[in-house]
Amino acid sequence: MRGPLFYAKILLFGEYGIIKDSKGLAIPYNSYQGALKLSKEPNELAKSSNQKLKNYLSYLKTLQYEGLLLRLDELEKDIEDGMYFDSSIPQGYGVGSSGALVAAIYDKYADQKITVLENLTRDKLLKLKGIFSLMESHFHGKSSGLDPLNSYLSLPILINSKDNIEPTGIPSQKEGKGAVFLLDSEIIGETEPMVNIFMNKMKNEGFRKMIDEDFAKITDVCIHDFLNGDAKSLFKNVKKLSKVVLKHFKPMIPDSFHHIWQEGIKTNDYYLKLCGSGGGGYILGFTKDYEKTKEILKAHKLELVYRF
Incomplete structure (x- = not known):
C-alpha cells in the first residue's frame, strides 16, 4: 500500500494575523511531501510514526463533529498492520507536517468526503476547514485547519477572513533574479x-x-x-x-x-x-x-x- 502524496505548505503572508481575522495567503510547497504506507519490515522511523498514529487514533475516537465520518475500524486495522506516515516534511519548521498527515487520513478514511474534483463552494471550503481544524488540534492544541486544507487541495488559498476563504491563482514564476x-x-x-x-x-x-x-x-x-x-x-x-x-x-x-x-x-x-x-x-x-x-x-x- 502506498497512499497519494500530500505536500508541505508555506503561509506566505498572514502568520498570527489570521488568528485575528486578517488576510493570509498559503501555497503548496512541493519540495516536501508525505504519504501513508504499509511496511512488512518497518525501520525505527516507521515504528515511531506508527506509534504516533496509534495515539492520534485515540484522539480521533473522541471527536464528534457534523460532517466528519471516519472509518476508524479500518484505520485501526491498518495501524495494527504497521501503517505509518512516510514523510520528508520537517517537523517543527512551520511548513505543515501535521497538516499533510491530517489530509492523508481524511482522504483515505473519510466517508462522504468533499473532494478536489467537485465545485468547491465557500460553504464546502469552510466545512472542510472546520473538519481539519478539529482533526489537527491534537497536534497544536488549537488549529485553524488551513494547513491540512492547503495540503489536501494542493491549491494556493486566499484567506480573506475566518468565514471567507477561496482557492486562488498566483502569478507564473519568472526567470528573474528575485x-x-x-x-x-x-x-x-x-x-x-x-x-x-x-x-x-x-x-x-x-x-x-x-x-x-x-x-x-x-x-x-x-x-x-x-x-x-x-x-x-x-x-x-x-x-x-x-x-x-x-x-x-x-x-x-x-x-x-x-x-x-x-x-x-x-x-x-x-x-x-x-x-x-x-x-x-x-x-x-x-x-x-x-x-x-x-x-x-x-x-x-x-x-x-x-x-x-
Missing part, C-alpha cells in the same frame, strides 16, 4: 508556546492597535501586490512588514537571527519574515537578487520557493 526563499534556522520550533506568547501580547491594548493598524494592513497590501505580480510595490511593503515583525515579534525570532534580520532591512539586500509561528524552523525571505543573497547568507541553508 526570489522568495526559506532560510533554515536549524532550530526546531514549537507552535503552541509561540501562539501563547502572541495571545498574551494581545491583552495589551497597544499591541492590539499595532496588529490592526500596522501589521494587518501591511500584510493585506503585500498579498495584493503578490497576487497582482507587482514586485516593485511588494518589496517596498515586505520591508515594512519585516521591520514591524522585528520590532513587535522578537520572541518569535531566534536570537541568533536578530542581527541577520536587521542587516537585510539596513542594506535592502533581502527582507525576512516569519514562516508560520516562528520560534525556529524556517524563516521566509524575499530578495531582488537571489544569487547575491545566497552569497551574503552562505553560512546558512537556503531553499528556493518562488522566482520573480
Whole structure:
C-alpha cells in the first residue's frame, strides 16, 4: 500500500494575523511531501510514526463533529498492520507536517468526503476547514485547519477572513533574479508556546492597535501586490512588514537571527519574515537578487520557493 502524496505548505503572508481575522495567503510547497504506507519490515522511523498514529487514533475516537465520518475500524486495522506516515516534511519548521498527515487520513478514511474534483463552494471550503481544524488540534492544541486544507487541495488559498476563504491563482514564476526563499534556522520550533506568547501580547491594548493598524494592513497590501505580480510595490511593503515583525515579534525570532534580520532591512539586500509561528524552523525571505543573497547568507541553508 502506498497512499497519494500530500505536500508541505508555506503561509506566505498572514502568520498570527489570521488568528485575528486578517488576510493570509498559503501555497503548496512541493519540495516536501508525505504519504501513508504499509511496511512488512518497518525501520525505527516507521515504528515511531506508527506509534504516533496509534495515539492520534485515540484522539480521533473522541471527536464528534457534523460532517466528519471516519472509518476508524479500518484505520485501526491498518495501524495494527504497521501503517505509518512516510514523510520528508520537517517537523517543527512551520511548513505543515501535521497538516499533510491530517489530509492523508481524511482522504483515505473519510466517508462522504468533499473532494478536489467537485465545485468547491465557500460553504464546502469552510466545512472542510472546520473538519481539519478539529482533526489537527491534537497536534497544536488549537488549529485553524488551513494547513491540512492547503495540503489536501494542493491549491494556493486566499484567506480573506475566518468565514471567507477561496482557492486562488498566483502569478507564473519568472526567470528573474528575485526570489522568495526559506532560510533554515536549524532550530526546531514549537507552535503552541509561540501562539501563547502572541495571545498574551494581545491583552495589551497597544499591541492590539499595532496588529490592526500596522501589521494587518501591511500584510493585506503585500498579498495584493503578490497576487497582482507587482514586485516593485511588494518589496517596498515586505520591508515594512519585516521591520514591524522585528520590532513587535522578537520572541518569535531566534536570537541568533536578530542581527541577520536587521542587516537585510539596513542594506535592502533581502527582507525576512516569519514562516508560520516562528520560534525556529524556517524563516521566509524575499530578495531582488537571489544569487547575491545566497552569497551574503552562505553560512546558512537556503531553499528556493518562488522566482520573480
